[in-house]
Amino acid sequence: MEERTKYKKCEDSLTEITKLLQYRDINGQNRLFGGRLMEWIDEAAGVAAMRHAGGNCVTLMVDSLKFKCGAYINDIVVLIAKVTYVGKTSMEVRVDTYVEEKHTGIRRAINHAYLTLVHVDDEGRPKFIEYGFIPEGVNGLAEYEGAKKRIEIRKHRTTEGF
Numbered sequence: 468m469e470e471r472t473k474y475k476k477c478e479d480s481l482t483e484i485t486k487l488l489q490y491r492d493i494n495g496q497n498r499l500f501g502g503r504l505m506e507w508i509d510e511a512a513g514v515a516a517m518r519h520a521g522g523n524c525v526t527l528m529v530d531s532l533k534f535k536c537g538a539y540i541n542d543i544v545v546l547i548a549k550v551t552y553v554g555k556t557s558m559e560v561r562v563d564t565y566v567e568e569k570h571t572g573i574r575r576a577i578n579h580a581y582l583t584l585v586h587v588d589d590e591g592r593p594k595f596i597e598y599g600f601i602p603e604g605v606n607g608l609a610e611y612e613g614a615k616k617r618i619e620i621r622k623h624r625t626t627e628g629f
């Protein structure tokens with residue numbers, strides 16, 4: 468059994484990506500194309516996971532991807548990815564997406580998603596994550612405890628075939 472002597476906090480891998488919505492990001496209904504946002508979410512989660520693990524990671528699954536409201540041309544869209552849980556080879560990453568109001572800087576949540584990523588070796592096989600995770604604050608601890616329940620639900624869903 469491999470043991471850990473090194474740890475990282477959420478802030479060590481925190482990843483923020485900012486996009487200005489352009490015509491190439493817009494769908495036929497003049498709003499942000501959901502597939503484009505999913506690409507950015509995957510990218511943000513991947514960077515956070517790689518920063519925590521210190522190596523390559525692949526996306527195993529995405530769940531609880533909920534679009535609360537739309538975003539439109541020339542909107543500033545901000546994605547924030549945070550590691551919420553670290554297992555032996557896998558990590559859960561939460562990505563929150565906001566539209567930033569230009570005049571006030573206030574951010575309105577439009578989406579949140581949980582992703583599971585796996586640290587892999589050069590052959591793409593799961594690899595032990597050397598860095599443990601230290602959850603911090605009330606929110607960090609709640610996310611950490613929630614992650615344990617979400618992992619069980621994911622495994623149950625996989626067993627049930629959906």
Ligand SMILES: CC(C)(COP(=O)(O)OP(=O)(O)OC[C@H]1O[C@@H](n2cnc3c(N)ncnc32)[C@H](O)[C@@H]1OP(=O)(O)O)[C@@H](O)C(=O)NCCC(=O)NCCS
Nearest residue numbers: 525526527554555556557585587591592593618621622625
């Ligand atoms: C990700 C991948 C390497 C995992 O390989 P695997 O042989 O299934 O790995 P394992 O069964 O050893 O599981 C690896 C980790 O995922 C977790 N996991 C696997 N299935 C899971 C599920 N249904 N729910 C939750 N966690 C799960 C395991 O618990 C383990 O985590 P842990 O080590 O922290 O406990 C492999 O499935 C793969 O290559 N998938 C394609 C990835 C890809 O191409 N993504 C898109 C581009 S990035």
